[in-house]
Amino acid sequence: MKRFVMGLGALAFAALLIGALLEPLPVSVDLRAAVTNNMASSGVEHPVTAVLLNFRGYDTLLEIAVLLLALIVILAVGIDTASDQPRTVNPILQTLARVAAPLVIVVAVYLLWAGAFRPGGAFQAGAVLAAAAVLLHLTGLLPSWQVPTRTLRWGLTAGFLIFLAVAAGLLSQGALLHYPPAQAGMLILLIEAGLTISLGLILAGLFLLLSREPGDDA
């Protein structure tokens, strides 16, 4: 009975939502013109990167903070379940992973660089890096993480700290993350490089910390 009522309610909600979506949007919601008119001062050529790192840089700063927070909470929660069966490792898979890992790093650097003028950027590059780490872990080449070492901690926080330092350094410009147009391109590349490393490590950490095995808690 409860399921039936809930299903009916969800269906009614969806119908209501679609009805609202079919109403034409007011013209004032369109932000494309605002973005296009300011592209020249953004330091990059791709509109999505310009919005992410320049016009709405504040969102991205908070985003990397949220990611870091999630990782810290996962570390704080701790894991002590008995879960994994011994992993059978296929040597062919291992060899392929060894070959793929360097290529994946090249792809990540390319994505980071391409973000300035075509789809790409720090998030995609970081996700690709994290995928490489997960691949290596699943093929048994990379052990799961225990408590992060000092170097790893710096790597995890580098993106956030670089972003924060740039934001603090530019406070004299009047607004948060208001880059001077001449240096905007360089600053965005610097921030994105830091973000790529940190995002890759954090996303990989979300997986590698969660796959910690019991008993080897250092």
Next chain:
Amino acid sequence: MSSGLLFACVGALLFAMGMAGVMLIAHLLRRILAFNVMGSGAFLILVGLTQRNDVPDPVPQAMVLTGIVVAVAATALALALVRRLHALTGQLELPADDT
């Protein structure tokens, strides 16, 4: 109907399905999956609705990109909490309300 609007309507359906799942399903892993379906629906609405004449608006796209990464982090956090709950109680469902 433009393709963007079609995406938005599918997004609305996904959102409603995910919402029903979050409220109905007791198993926590499946509930997390339902929550992700709900999030995907919201992303589809944001990206689809703001396309006009099939030209996308970069601002909602950037918002969705941010949202996807945050959703991944939230999912990982939820999974960590579920694993902790499983380690402590041996169950994958929340204890029933006493009221």
